[in-house]
Amino acid sequence: MLERLDLAYAINVHVAQGMTAKDGIIMMSERERMLNTSASFLVAVTRIAENATLVTDNPARVERQVEARSGEKSSAIETARENG
Numbered sequence: 001m002l003e004r005l006d007l008a009y010a011i012n013v014h015v016a017q018g019m020t021a022k023d024g025i026i027m028m029s030e031r032e033r034m035l036n037t038s039a040s041f042l043v044a045v046t047r048i049a050e051n052a053t054l055v056t057d058n059p060a061r062v063e064r065q066v067e068a069r070s071g072e073k074s075s076a077i078e079t080a081r082e083n084g
Contacts, residue, residue, distance in 0.1 A: 010027075013040050013043045013044045013047070014043075016043065016044065016047040017043060017047075019047055020047055020048075020049050021047060021048055021049065022048075022049050022050050022051070023048065023050060023051040023052075023053075024044075024047065024048035024051075024052055024053070025052075025053045025054075025055055026041075026044045026045070026048075026052060026053070026054045026055070027054075027055045027056070028041075028054065028055075028056045028062050028066075029056065029057050029062075030056070030057055030058040030061040030062055030065065031057075033065050033069075034069075036062055036065035036066050036069065037065075037066065037069040037070060037071030038066050038067065038069065038070050038071055039070060039071025039072065040071055041066050
């Protein structure tokens with residue numbers, strides 16, 4: 001799947017923030033589990049005004065990954081409190 005995508009036409013969701021396209025393809029791989037968050041998915045979907053197509057290698061697993069990971073970052077103090 002990745003080899004077939006011409007990178008001249010691809011951008012990642014972080015670059016897409018602030019942009020809007022009429023149509024778009026969102027590509028998510030189960031291997032990129034740390035990137036598959038609800039926050040990243042929301043950014044990707046909201047950058048496309050009319051027709052969004054999701055392409056994935058494992059729809060069920062990607063869905064679980066997105067549902068399980070919010071994408072929110074915690075500070076060092078929050079992490080220390082949780083672990084201490």
